[in-house]
Amino acid sequence: MKSLADELFSDFREHSVSEFFRRNAAMLGYTGKIRSLTTIVHEGVTNAIDAAEEAGILPKITVMIKRVNDEPEHFRIIIEDNASGIPEQYLPDVFGKMLAGTKLHRAMQQRGQQGIGISGCVMFGQITSGKPATVVTSTGKGEAVRVDVMIDVDKNQGKIINKEKFKENWRGTRVEIEAKEVVYMRSRYGPFNYLRMTAIANPHARITFVEPDGTLTIFENATDKIPERPKPMPLHPWGIMSDDLLILAKRTKARTISGLLSTELSRVSKAKADEVCRLANVSPEKKPSELTWEEAEKIISAFKQVKLLAPPTSGLRPIGAAELENGMRQILNPEFVYTLTRPPKVYRGGLPFIVEVGIAYGGNAGKTLESRGENEGAEGEAGMDLIRFANRAPLIFDQGGCAITAAARSIDWRRYGVDINNAPLTLFVNISSAYVPYTSAGKQSIADEPEIVNEIRTAIMEAARELKKFLYRRLRAKERQERAGIFEKFLPVVARKAARLAGVEEPDIKPLLKKIAGVDHD
Amino acid sequence: MTKEATSLEIKHRKKALQALAELGRKIVEDIRNAQPPKLKIPSRSTSNIIYDRKNRYFVLGPRYGIRSAGSMKQIKKVAQLLCTADFARELIESGKFATLREMYYTAEGWEVGPFHDQGESDAIIEDLEATFGLKRESLGLTPEEDGAAVFGQIVFREGDVTIDATKAGRGGYTIPPTIDDVEFVKCRAKRIIAVETMGMYHRLIQEEAWKKFDALIVGLKGQAARATRRFLKRANEELGLPVYLNCDGDPFGYHIGMVIISGSANLAYINHELAVPDAKYIGVTASDIINYKLPTDKLRELDIVRLKQLLKDPRYNTEFWQYEIKKMLEIGRKAEQQAFAKYGLAYVVNDYLPAKLKEVEGKEFLGKG
Numbered sequence: 001m002k003s004l005a006d007e008l009f010s011d012f013r014e015h016s017v018s019e020f021f022r023r024n025a026a027m028l029g030y031t032g033k034i035r036s037l038t039t040i041v042h043e044g045v046t047n048a049i050d051a052a053e054e055a056g057i058l059p060k061i062t063v064m065i066k067r068v069n070d071e072p073e074h075f076r077i078i079i080e081d082n083a084s085g086i087p088e089q090y091l092p093d094v095f096g097k098m099l100a101g102t103k104l105h106r107a108m109q110q111r112g113q114q115g116i117g118i119s120g121c122v123m124f125g126q127i128t129s130g131k132p133a134t135v136v137t138s139t140g141k142g143e144a145v146r147v148d149v150m151i152d153v154d155k156n157q158g159k160i161i162n163k164e165k166f167k168e169n170w171r172g173t174r175v176e177i178e179a180k181e182v183v184y185m186r187s188r189y190g191p192f193n194y195l196r197m198t199a200i201a202n203p204h205a206r207i208t209f210v211e212p213d214g215t216l217t218i219f220e221n222a223t224d225k226i227p228e229r230p231k232p233m234p235l236h237p238w239g240i241m242s243d244d245l246l247i248l249a250k251r252t253k254a255r256t257i258s259g260l261l262s263t264e265l266s267r268v269s270k271a272k273a274d275e276v277c278r279l280a281n282v283s284p285e286k287k288p289s290e291l292t293w294e295e296a297e298k299i300i301s302a303f304k305q306v307k308l309l310a311p312p313t314s315g316l317r318p319i320g321a322a323e324l325e326n327g328m329r330q331i332l333n334p335e336f337v338y339t340l341t342r343p344p345k346v347y348r349g350g351l352p353f354i355v356e357v358g359i360a361y362g363g364n365a366g367k368t369l370e371s372r373g374e375n376e377g378a379e380g381e382a383g384m385d386l387i388r389f390a391n392r393a394p395l396i397f398d399q400g401g402c403a404i405t406a407a408a409r410s411i412d413w414r415r416y417g418v419d420i421n422n423a424p425l426t427l428f429v430n431i432s433s434a435y436v437p438y439t440s441a442g443k444q445s446i447a448d449e450p451e452i453v454n455e456i457r458t459a460i461m462e463a464a465r466e467l468k469k470f471l472y473r474r475l476r477a478k479e480r481q482e483r484a485g486i487f488e489k490f491l492p493v494v495a496r497k498a499a500r501l502a503g504v505e506e507p508d509i510k511p512l513l514k515k516i517a518g519v520d521h522d
Numbered sequence: 523m524t525k526e527a528t529s530l531e532i533k534h535r536k537k538a539l540q541a542l543a544e545l546g547r548k549i550v551e552d553i554r555n556a557q558p559p560k561l562k563i564p565s566r567s568t569s570n571i572i573y574d575r576k577n578r579y580f581v582l583g584p585r586y587g588i589r590s591a592g593s594m595k596q597i598k599k600v601a602q603l604l605c606t607a608d609f610a611r612e613l614i615e616s617g618k619f620a621t622l623r624e625m626y627y628t629a630e631g632w633e634v635g636p637f638h639d640q641g642e643s644d645a646i647i648e649d650l651e652a653t654f655g656l657k658r659e660s661l662g663l664t665p666e667e668d669g670a671a672v673f674g675q676i677v678f679r680e681g682d683v684t685i686d687a688t689k690a691g692r693g694g695y696t697i698p699p700t701i702d703d704v705e706f707v708k709c710r711a712k713r714i715i716a717v718e719t720m721g722m723y724h725r726l727i728q729e730e731a732w733k734k735f736d737a738l739i740v741g742l743k744g745q746a747a748r749a750t751r752r753f754l755k756r757a758n759e760e761l762g763l764p765v766y767l768n769c770d771g772d773p774f775g776y777h778i779g780m781v782i783i784s785g786s787a788n789l790a791y792i793n794h795e796l797a798v799p800d801a802k803y804i805g806v807t808a809s810d811i812i813n814y815k816l817p818t819d820k821l822r823e824l825d826i827v828r829l830k831q832l833l834k835d836p837r838y839n840t841e842f843w844q845y846e847i848k849k850m851l852e853i854g855r856k857a858e859q860q861a862f863a864k865y866g867l868a869y870v871v872n873d874y875l876p877a878k879l880k881e882v883e884g885k886e887f888l889g890k891g
Contacts, residue, residue, distance in 0.1 A: 506550075
């Protein structure tokens with residue numbers, strides 16, 4: 001007899017994921033005309049950086065957005081990287097098949113996690129413009145291939161429409177997507193801000209951006225150090241849900257449930273796997289492919305009753321305080337920067353994460369973007385600019401519901417001498433984890449986990465204390481300067497007049513000036 | 523002023539220039555030693571104004587304010603004070619005088635910036651006066667107004683001009699702000715009678731009171747100017763002339779007399795140059811009002827308040843004053859100097875003054891009293 005879960009799961013398998021996407025485009029970030037464009041850029045750039053890092057190459061990425069036929073809501077988005085290129089046979093799957101990436105089955109702390117990303121872009125372009133995506137790629141052996149890819153929505157398969165090979169001394173991948181119903185704006189939510197934020201969090205990446213009006217901006221890399229590769233790690237039982245377990249069950253090479261649990265999951269020994277199966281009342285010898293939704297749920301809850309070692313923190317790859325500082329200095333050119341990387345912490349009893357915070361003051365820090373560019377004439381915003389990141393990827397939307405926003409707002413900034421409505425201040429917060437608790441599949445805000453909120457709060461306060469010291473020193477320096485100015489103005493008068501009264505030669509004021517005003521004249 | 527300086531002028535200038543040079547030397551020395559120059563300026567706040575019972579006038583107490591060139595808040599004031607001092611030096615050296623107002627406008631051109639108002643520049647001049655114990659007139663600075671007039675047998679020399687105060691016109695000799703540089707060449711008068719109003723002054727001249735009493739008649743023109751007070755002080759000290767004061771018989775008349783005797787609180791820092799503690803107030807008193815049955819006015823509310831203030835004022839803490847003040851309050855009436863005209867214009871000279879002078883000097887005048 002088939003259980004309800006069996007039916008559910010068979011549904012899950014038979015339904016085209018692409019079809020699912022098409023119906024739920026909004027959930028994946030394709031909502032609103034500005035946001036949809038930013039999402040395409042995000043997916044492309046994320047893939048590009050990941051690919052370069054994976055190949056041990058300093059990412060050099062070019063993003064171009066061009067208007068098509070002078071139509072206001074019709075654009076061609078071109079994203080090019082210098083990574084290792086994609087072997088021809090993988091092209092249909094990479095760009096045309098959902099959940100086909102190299103990421104899902106590994107608990108790696110990477111920007112993308114689900115493997116929906118770039119194929120989602122292809123899908124969005126296809127739905128709105130009816131045009132295929134064009135991909136040019138070369139693995140650097142003197143030959144390149146250009147293909148037009150479309151997605152067969154029913155079969156969840158990529159379809160190559162045109163293919164062309166040519167000689168080219170170049171390595172990398174170039175994706176071109178044509179989309180309608182998108183709008184380009186240089187606003188907080190637009191691609192420019194997205195790339196600027198990306199550059200801050202990825203100081204090793206060099207990003208070139210050409211806007212529709214031809215404006216060229218280069219975000220130079222601030223470091224030549226390629227971040228250490230995150231180690232692929234098996235998922236930890238505390239961080240997975242029933243459907244994750246089911247997906248693992250479909251992919252595993254293990255022949256039993258017990259084997260599935262002990263080989264595919266972290267910190268689960270054979271004995272522990274058997275114990276969990278016993279608690280869940282699931283046969284450890286059952287074939288993984290026969291695992292039901294119901295059984296998966298029972299196993300997940302059984303894991304909560306046994307003692308497990310927490311996931312290792314060794315896989316966490318924060319940006320690093322020094323690199324982050326480089327990034328913030330490069331992009332914001334501030335008077336003051338303080339960055340910090342907190343030690344790893346856990347939430348939900350053991351899921352590791354690391355919080356990083358950076359504060360930049362002065363220069364181009366603060367909410368200045370709106371007062372430039374296309375919104376010229378509009379009232380420029382001022383004050384603190386909170387920029388949020390998860391695994392270095394900018395979180396641009398859903399700011400209000402995010403744990404980072406809540407933590408930043410919970411701080412009494414006046415205590416640190418900061419008027420957040422006017423201060424030229426950029427507050428950077430990045431959460432690194434293989435298990436970032438997003439509030440939705442749009443992955444734009446972090447769930448309100450108390451340990452995470454507290455940790456962010458602590459980190460922000462630590463940075464704010466340093467800012468307070470800087471502001472105090474700056475104030476003192478200003479006072480000193482004013483002080484020096486006053487003495488420099490009046491002391492010579494005092495000396496000259498006194499000398500004339502006494503009928504003697506004017507005394508040298510320099511030693512006294514140095515003493516009372518700290519002024520050193522050469 | 524004339525180009526030829528009198529020996530008196532030279533003496534005064536030397537004294538002022540020495541004080542200024544001393545100030546300059548001290549500051550130059552401090553700067554050479556990399557020490558912030560500090561000025562010790564006697565405090566002129568009311569809490570530091572003390573009535574000196576021995577000398578019978580107001581003096582400054584022992585408190586000092588420090589103006590340091592090492593203080594961000596004070597260095598501008600120090601610079602302004604030195605600019606003023608140097609301006610004074612230029613004035614003294616060239617033998618010129620400037621009014622306080624001119625000094626205020628001169629400061630417009632200084633690099634230490636203009637003063638906000640004349641009060642500010644006047645305050646700096648007072649700082650200098652208090653610091654040196656020198657009058658502003660000694661620093662080449664004068665008030666706007668001249669002193670009052672004097673008539674009688676005295677000869678003055680201003681530079682190379684000699685003036686006989688009986689031959690200076692009906693109005694007499696006008697006391698200049700620079701009275702300190704005026705030499706007393708000759709004096710045959712034996713006493714000074716200073717009167718509050720110019721009406722009474724001219725009455726005394728017409729009736730030849732100066733001749734009758736061997737007196738210099740001084741018209742105060744109300745509250746006496748600094749120059750007038752300085753003249754009375756000098757005449758009292760240098761010529762040994764007793765000073766008699768005759769003012770209206772009301773609290774304000776009393777006080778015009780008292781300021782000449784004991785000085786004012788405002789000028790406590792310079793009273794040693796101005797007060798005439800031995801000057802005598804001879805009238806009009808409350809007793810005079812009764813004894814001479816003078817025509818009177820009712821005391822106004824302000825008069826009563828003022829009289830009550832005087833009762834508590836240390837300068838009035840003598841039997842004579844306490845009695846006269848209380849008497850006036852008791853009768854509730856006041857009378858002007860010129861009320862004696864009730865008995866004829868000459869009455870004041872022929873009857874009243876001889877009686878009063880007899881009281882203070884114990885001898886007969888004009889065979890009366």
